[in-house]
Amino acid sequence: MATLYQQFSLAEFVKQYSAEIAQPRYYELSLPWLLASESYMLAEGADVIVHCLFKKSDNKDIILIAWPLVHRGQAISSLTSFYSTVTEPLFFSKEAQQKLPSLLQCITQQNQWQSLSLGPIDSTSLLAQALSNGQDNIGYRRLFAQSDNFYLNELSSFEQYYQQRPSQLKNTIKRKAKKLAKQHSYHIDIITQESDLAAAFIHYKSIYQQSWKADEYSFDFIDYVCRHAAQQGKLRLGLLFVDNIAVAAQIWFVQESAQVKVASIFKLAYIPQYQDYSVGSLLSMALSEHVLSCDKVNEIEFGMGSEAYKKDWLPKLRSRVTYQFFNAQTIYGNLLALRKVLLPKVKAYFLR
Template sequence: MKNLSVHNGFDEFIQSNPDAVTARDDADFFLTLIWFNNLAKTASPEHHHERIYSVKKSTNGSSSYTICPMWANYSTMFGWPVRHLCSMTNFYTSLFRPFAAGESREVIPDIPDLIAAMTATTSDWDTIHFHPMDTSDPCFETIQSALDHAGIAIQTYFCFGNWYLNVNDRSFDDYFIALPSKLKNTIARKTKQLQKQHRLTLKIIQSEDELSAALNVYEQVYQASWKTAEGFPEFISGLVTSCARQGWLRLGIAYIDEQAVAAQIWIVHHRKASIYKLAYDKHYAQFSIGSILTAHVMQHVIDIDQVDEVDYLTGDDPYKKDWMSDRRERWGIMAFNLRTIVGVIAAIKHLGGRFAQSKIKRIRQIVQSGN
């Protein structure tokens, strides 16, 4: 039996479905209730409101869910009010799709129901936006098909490259041997130099008991780095705390003579390690301390956690190619409601003149009807 619902936030969703909290989570960390709940509570853009679309499936007394967290946002375009529905994502996000909670991992059959709920009322939304998505995931094509079936115009676009490592059952030593010679030699030479002239200490924090002090150290390193301040100051602390509670956190810290000089946030979930945040004190750049720490945490996730994949997440930064084995892409889907004048105007703006010519008759009908 299926039950489709829409809730105005995770608190409301969880109150109605308390078993979803303890249900088996999805394969990817960025597709879990823990990720989305922290994002919604600590990094919600101004004037964005939660809309949680879900399909509940009950079989033999147990429930499974397909959940699609979205944000509703209202703006203006050329003086017209615009109603946006967008995936619950921002610059902290590396992957999005409807996700599973429960024993059933099947989300594809539920996507048409979710899209139908989003497009059921013609006047609700002018645009619908999903990003960033894996084009090789069947969800990408299924969402496009469901939107097309609903009479929604679609544009797909490139978001960013994503470098990752297939471990292929190798040990860290086997992996390290295959790295570029320049990177291997730099790590070996700089490590030897530090151990000879200074006291080098490398730690990996995993438990919540150690987290408070370690988070303060991370913040100190981050502030001494080249990076700009966080857009949402509470997001990182919420992320690492929730991950530590689940046993997913690997917070690496490097010290030189008891001074913290580099820190990295890695997340290990379902045999996949995600390299989430990297920072080092810019005054210690000559020691290549970031690379030394990366190698240390990499050894841990390969040999101790025995992950199948290491993911460098967002972007085509040149250094990522040295550490990773493969590249894939993340794309977005922008959808335009052709039953509203603002939706048609947005479609023309994004899809161009040929599309506009094909829709002139439809625009006139909308204007005349006052829709």
């Protein structure tokens, strides 16, 4: 099959091909997420180029794969930020995944580059396999980062999920709910509609700014992805109110593809003075019940991070990795490889 390689800006790509894109596994692989990353998270001097592979059929060019990558100088990287927990190319059919090595070869052979950073990606994905099997054609490779992803799949009901939770977690939630109800009035709202988002987002910002977390880098990014998720029916923004004061907030996204429906936990925050009531756990359980009973999801996943508490909620574990490559065909690429890949190995050898 004859193939054709082309490049587009992200705006050009969206204009021509957005209607043909299949639903991704995770909301953060969607076009709204990519557009928000370009608008709010791109470093100065960087550009997004969408690398596309087409097949020729009956004098028509049919798109197979599109891979939005960031070009900054002679460094190429995935279109992600610290808000992103997974990335991969956009595939326009299941069969197109087999052409991934061909697109990777076009990217590395037809662009000027010294370093190539790809990830975070699921370590068992076809993309990870292509990067591992085809690394000799790319350059020197190193594992730049690896992170945990807690999840639970094959879910059928909230009752099934709840019964499998540790006794300590269930007892804590029962005790804290009883204590909170005895001392205060409280209720939980789960926002799914765009019409309710503006007011809910004000509560979210207030809670986050009072929480133990550092200052948010870009509320504009979060507002953008939440708004577009709400427009598509994918947003689940939970708020827990105590005496009509919003004290805990969580942002989840729901996405369905290939008969698998996934709920991804994106953001969690609460006001520390209410910690004694475990308001975060109460809200997590309420959202778990909502996505399992109302949305009928088959899987819930926590993004990235190895915090111990996550095991009580989602006990399965997989890894997501980021690979960095250095161009073996250029002097500077070899110098980078010497510094980043070979010297650390030599140092580790002599320190053993």
